[in-house]
Amino acid sequence: MSEAITSGGGPEEGVTGLVDDWAADRQAYHVPWGKAMMWIFLVSDTFIFSCFLVGYLNVRLTTTEPWPSQSDIFALSFGGGEPIPLILIAIMTFILITSSGTMALAVNMGYRKEKMKAFWLICATAAFGASFVGMQVFEWSKLILEEGVRPWGNPFGAPQFGSIFFMVTGFHGLHVSAGVIYLLWVAFRVKRGYYDDKGFEIIEIAGLYWHFVDLVWVFIFAFFYLL
Amino acid sequence: MAYVPLADQDHEMEMHHPHSFVEKYVWSQDHKVIAIQYGGLAVFTGIVGLVLSLLFRMQLGFPETATFIDPSFYYQAVTMHGMIMVVYLLTALFLGGFGNYMIPLMCGARDMVFPFLNMLSVWVFLLSVIILMASFFVSGGPTGGGWTLYPPQTNLAGTPGHDMGIVLMLISLAVFIVAATMGGLNYVVTVLQYRCRGLTMMRLPLTVWGIFVATLLALFAFPALLVSAIMMLFDILLGTSFFMPAIIETGTPLDHNGGSPILFQHLFWFFGHPEVYIVALPAFGLVSDVLSVHARKNIFGYRMMVWAIIAIGGLSFIVWAHHMYVSGMHPYFGFFFATTTLIIAVPTALKVYNWILTLWEGDIRLNAPMYFAIGFIFTFIHGGITGLFLGNVVIDLPLSDSYFVVAHFHMVMGVSPVLVVFAALYHWYPKITGRMFHEGMAKLHFWCTFLGTYAIYLPMHYLGFLGVPRRYYALGTTDFIPASAQDLNTTITVAALFVGATQLLFFINVIWSLRYGPKADPNPWGAASLEWQTPDTPPIHGNWGDTLPTVYRWAYDYSVPGAKEDFIPQNVPENEVPSSAESSENT
Numbered sequence: 001m002s003e004a005i006t007s008g009g010g011p012e013e014g015v016t017g018l019v020d021d022w023a024a025d026r027q028a029y030h031v032p033w034g035k036a037m038m039w040i041f042l043v044s045d046t047f048i049f050s051c052f053l054v055g056y057l058n059v060r061l062t063t064t065e066p067w068p069s070q071s072d073i074f075a076l077s078f079g080g081g082e083p084i085p086l087i088l089i090a091i092m093t094f095i096l097i098t099s100s101g102t103m104a105l106a107v108n109m110g111y112r113k114e115k116m117k118a119f120w121l122i123c124a125t126a127a128f129g130a131s132f133v134g135m136q137v138f139e140w141s142k143l144i145l146e147e148g149v150r151p152w153g154n155p156f157g158a159p160q161f162g163s164i165f166f167m168v169t170g171f172h173g174l175h176v177s178a179g180v181i182y183l184l185w186v187a188f189r190v191k192r193g194y195y196d197d198k199g200f201e202i203i204e205i206a207g208l209y210w211h212f213v214d215l216v217w218v219f220i221f222a223f224f225y226l227l
Numbered sequence: 228m229a230y231v232p233l234a235d236q237d238h239e240m241e242m243h244h245p246h247s248f249v250e251k252y253v254w255s256q257d258h259k260v261i262a263i264q265y266g267g268l269a270v271f272t273g274i275v276g277l278v279l280s281l282l283f284r285m286q287l288g289f290p291e292t293a294t295f296i297d298p299s300f301y302y303q304a305v306t307m308h309g310m311i312m313v314v315y316l317l318t319a320l321f322l323g324g325f326g327n328y329m330i331p332l333m334c335g336a337r338d339m340v341f342p343f344l345n346m347l348s349v350w351v352f353l354l355s356v357i358i359l360m361a362s363f364f365v366s367g368g369p370t371g372g373g374w375t376l377y378p379p380q381t382n383l384a385g386t387p388g389h390d391m392g393i394v395l396m397l398i399s400l401a402v403f404i405v406a407a408t409m410g411g412l413n414y415v416v417t418v419l420q421y422r423c424r425g426l427t428m429m430r431l432p433l434t435v436w437g438i439f440v441a442t443l444l445a446l447f448a449f450p451a452l453l454v455s456a457i458m459m460l461f462d463i464l465l466g467t468s469f470f471m472p473a474i475i476e477t478g479t480p481l482d483h484n485g486g487s488p489i490l491f492q493h494l495f496w497f498f499g500h501p502e503v504y505i506v507a508l509p510a511f512g513l514v515s516d517v518l519s520v521h522a523r524k525n526i527f528g529y530r531m532m533v534w535a536i537i538a539i540g541g542l543s544f545i546v547w548a549h550h551m552y553v554s555g556m557h558p559y560f561g562f563f564f565a566t567t568t569l570i571i572a573v574p575t576a577l578k579v580y581n582w583i584l585t586l587w588e589g590d591i592r593l594n595a596p597m598y599f600a601i602g603f604i605f606t607f608i609h610g611g612i613t614g615l616f617l618g619n620v621v622i623d624l625p626l627s628d629s630y631f632v633v634a635h636f637h638m639v640m641g642v643s644p645v646l647v648v649f650a651a652l653y654h655w656y657p658k659i660t661g662r663m664f665h666e667g668m669a670k671l672h673f674w675c676t677f678l679g680t681y682a683i684y685l686p687m688h689y690l691g692f693l694g695v696p697r698r699y700y701a702l703g704t705t706d707f708i709p710a711s712a713q714d715l716n717t718t719i720t721v722a723a724l725f726v727g728a729t730q731l732l733f734f735i736n737v738i739w740s741l742r743y744g745p746k747a748d749p750n751p752w753g754a755a756s757l758e759w760q761t762p763d764t765p766p767i768h769g770n771w772g773d774t775l776p777t778v779y780r781w782a783y784d785y786s787v788p789g790a791k792e793d794f795i796p797q798n799v800p801e802n803e804v805p806s807s808a809e810s811s812e813n814t
Contacts, residue, residue: 023428047447055494163469
């Protein structure tokens with residue numbers, strides 16, 4: 001066997017770069033360990049959410065009762081006016097996507113070593129996330145207390161509607177809540193100067209998770225609320 | 228991307244050297260201690276599974292003799308035996324045990340990339356085992372719905388353990404998945420990102436390749452099990468109807484409506500089929516290394532072997548519905564899944580050919596590990612060929628749910644991986660403990676196990692052809708089943724009791740040799756791969772002393788012409804290889 005291929009100079013682009021990376025010794029990706037681990041974890045998590053959504057689509061086909069109309073259930077009226085369909089979900093989606101923007105800015109600030117800006121941007125992201133969870137709590141309590149939706153049944157039609165709703169949005173809500181805690185922890189350590197020597201890749205790693213949670217929400221939004 | 232390449236990742240590794248007995252052996256972050264903890268716990272649950280199997284074999288072989296085995300207990304024993312062996316023994320042992328021990332050593336790393344996460348993994352695994360074992364002690368006992376846990380049957384009154392047992396089983400599985408994910412992320416990232424200098428992916432021993440791809444399968448297949456476990460827990464605890472259709476139980480309609488039991492089967496087997504290869508791929512890898520070392524030959528077709536592992540891993544995600552031919556599906560789906568199932572036999576057969584060609588004209592040393600490795604080739608061909616029968620829809624329909632299926636999967640994913648486990652444990656025992664085991668006792672153990680398992684499973688194929696259904700507590704008087712079937716069942720039970728008892732040989736050997744075995748040479752088999760080149764035997768925390776090794780060759784340089792010895796370790800540079808021709812002529 002010939003001498004090991006050691007990459008000289010900068011990483012190549014495209015297929016050549018891919019082959020170079022995978023044929024290299026020591027590491028296959030030019031990323032820190034934590035980032036590689038986060039990527040693989042997110043692929044695994046993608047399988048979880050895919051299974052949930054496939055299960056949802058399947059149950060929606062097999063249930064014998066009609067599926068409730070989401071635009072009527074998820075409608076909200078302001079000041080006694082006409083109920084606006086899906087308005088709360090639209091606001092929640094907007095907030096979550098905005099939080100992705102602040103997260104991206106935080107990553108950038110981290111790499112520019114502007115620690116305090118990064119800190120405040122992460123905090124803003126966490127605040128957006130927390131308000132998303134808050135609105136979800138509002139949505140759940142409205143459905144449970146006012147409309148009588150339960151996991152095992154609801155007044156509108158197929159009982160699976162409530163089952164899927166609580167399971168999938170609950171699971172996603174747990175992901176957002178965990179993300180908020182994770183972000184606050186990272187923000188705290190950024191401020192304390194824990195990463196001054198180690199580098200600020202951790203912000204990007206946390207950001208990966210956060211963008212993933214947002215992306216999953218887009219799919220839940222499309223499949224559950226719009227379809 | 229503002230990423231600065233690492234000067235030397237060796238410095239990034241923060242070693243937490245233990246300061247006390249508790250830190251060294253209990254809350255240890257050393258991958259080798261974690262591996263032994265994982266392996267020991269897996270073997271412990273495996274013994275529970277083995278004893279359960281002997282108990283229900285008693286009922287089948289000698290009906291009504293053991294009076295405490297009533298139908299409920301029988302179904303619970305069958306269920307728990309299946310789940311324990313597949314998930315808690317084999318998956319945990321191969322990934323948590325061998326994965327933890329071998330990956331850092333074979334990659335020339337000091338430890339896993341995140342040792343703390345690795346330690347959490349083993350403790351969460353312990354938690355899942357405790358929850359699993361707790362189900363034996365709750366009211367109603369463990370679940371008796373069969374290891375596939377098919378709803379609605381599992382959740383209905385009349386199935387033992389339908390109240391607490393199944394809940395604990397599902398929670399235990401979910402906890403196990405958390406443990407497997409934490410460990411699995413570590414294994415994958417260690418292989419990808421923490422190899423030593425000169426060690427390219429295509430120089431890794433096949434053991435690492437097998438465990439690496441199996442871990443990826445675990446990370447992508449366990450989510451389906453997690454989701455089905457969550458949905459089923461909702462069905463049981465919250466009264467939802469994901470998997471429960473409208474059911475009338477003893478004249479009363481249940482509160483369920485509109486669920487799909489078939490959905491559970493799809494989710495379960497989307498996990499369940501890759502699970503077969505999660506167990507098989509590490510076994511393929513380990514046995515390749517054992518065969519190559521003891522045949523004193525490089526593994527035949529290394530690149531083919533690697534690509535076969537990857538191909539099997541990929542294909543394993545699109546064959547799952549061959550477990551569901553009798554559940555009812557569109558004929559075109561059956562056609563599709565039969566085709567993919569037969570295609571997956573191609574890379575598998577390729578591996579078998581390569582093992583045999585590795586032995587071909589090798590300088591075979593018939594050491595105890597080699598016995599088990601060659602035994603594996605027999606049992607695996609055997610179980611693999613019956614798999615081709617069952618992969619075809621028309622042949623599967625009459626054989627489904629008969630003892631033929633039991634015989635098939637026990638040959639291919641019971642006996643075969645277990646033989647590899649023994650081969651690997653005997654092979655690496657000197658490295659792990661620093662002592663040699665008793666060779667004669669190990670060989671006796673092999674013959675008892677190998678011949679004994681054939682005595683168990685060969686007759687089962689015949690029972691299957693007779694149409695004897697699996698999972699039945701008693702056959703009763705059925706016209707199409709001749710009375711001789713009972714004689715066969717008795718024979719099988721006697722053989723099973725014999726095989727079960729002879730496993731004591733292994734445990735006696737391992738424990739006795741730990742204390743009284745002769746001190747082992749650091750590299751008793753003359754192996755080339757990196758784990759045999761550690762400065763200490765057994766390797767100490769940190770594995771490599773002051774400097775990490777550098778690798779100059781693949782792991783299979785055996786009987787190289789011109790070299791003085793019949794193996795060249797991976798970390799020996801080209802110009803330092805002792806030459807056999809030095810004294811006579813200049814090459």
